[in-house]
Structure formats: structure tokens, C-alpha cells
Amino acid sequence: MRVSARVDYALRAAAELAAAPPGPVKGDRIAQAQEIPIRFLENILAELRNAGIVQSQRGADGGYWLARPAGQVTLGDVMRAVEGPLANVRGVGPETLAYDGAARAMGDIWVAVRASLRVVLDEVTLAQVAGDELPEHVRRLIAEPGAWASRSRAARASGDGDRS
Numbered sequence: 001m002r003v004s005a006r007v008d009y010a011l012r013a014a015a016e017l018a019a020a021p022p023g024p025v026k027g028d029r030i031a032q033a034q035e036i037p038i039r040f041l042e043n044i045l046a047e048l049r050n051a052g053i054v055q056s057q058r059g060a061d062g063g064y065w066l067a068r069p070a071g072q073v074t075l076g077d078v079m080r081a082v083e084g085p086l087a088n089v090r091g092v093g094p095e096t097l098a099y100d101g102a103a104r105a106m107g108d109i110w111v112a113v114r115a116s117l118r119v120v121l122d123e124v125t126l127a128q129v130a131g132d133e134l135p136e137h138v139r140r141l142i143a144e145p146g147a148w149a150s151r152s153r154a155a156r157a158s159g160d161g162d163r164s
Helices: 005-019 027-034 038-050 075-083 106-121 126-130 136-143 153-158
Strands: 054-057 063-066
Touching: 005 027, 005 038, 005 063, 005 075, 005 126, 027 038, 027 063, 038 054, 038 075, 075 106, 075 126, 106 136
Parallel strands: none
Antiparallel strands: 054 063
């Protein structure tokens, strides 16, 4: 899975809003705290606003805030708001795919990939990220041997090393 800069920035900005005290937060403050280019951030915040994840107010006392409690907004919600479905193949949902012959199982594989993404992204909230209180099932995943190791193409080709 590749995570775009847009998704990374959106999640970091949303976590910043989740950690902020009640009230509007200026875009400049979010951009500075997370080292996100302000123009890029403004576009992302507009997408999050259109998706109903953040609200905003213009003016001297304006800024951005979460539209609902941080415990009710998942990472998957944020990702879908800025990039669409968590997993698709050639632009369609994996449940719609059918393969023939030796690749017949690939449709099931793509559905399983989406389900595994949902186990993390739809079950971790902004409140948990901002509070550094990840759910136990996520902590178990990151504690697995090899979870932190990258698996390069060269290592895969030679049969050595871990795979990402």
C-alpha cells in the first residue's frame, strides 16, 4: 500500500485538530506544527470540510476544528475524504472483480486486502492517535517480528530479508 503525501498530511492535520483545545485552530498553526505546506494544507482542509470531518470559520477569530468528537472520526474516514476508497483495483471495488483460470482467487485476495486495511484504519480514531493510545490489536501488529523491517525487491528476488 502506498500512502500519498495528501493522505499523510490530512491524517497529521486531523490529529493536530484532535489534540487541540476546544475552539478554532488557524491553518498556519497546523501547517507549522506538522511541517505541511500551507497551500497544500488549505486544499486538504477544504476537502475535509466538504466531507463533514472539519468545520471552519473565517476571520480574525476563525480557524478549523473537528465537526464531531475525535473519538468518532476514524483514520479511514479521513483517508476516504481526500482520496476515495481505501482499496480499489483499476478504479473499481474489489468485490466487483472476477478472474478466470489460475488467477481466480485474486478477487478474494483483493477483498482480503481491503478487509485488513479496515481492521486498522476503520478501528483507530483521531482521539487514539492524538492521545498515543492505539488499540491493543494495532499494538500487537506493530510488535510482530519483522513489522518494522522493509522488504526490498532485491531481498525478495534473492529470497533473503523481509518483505514490506
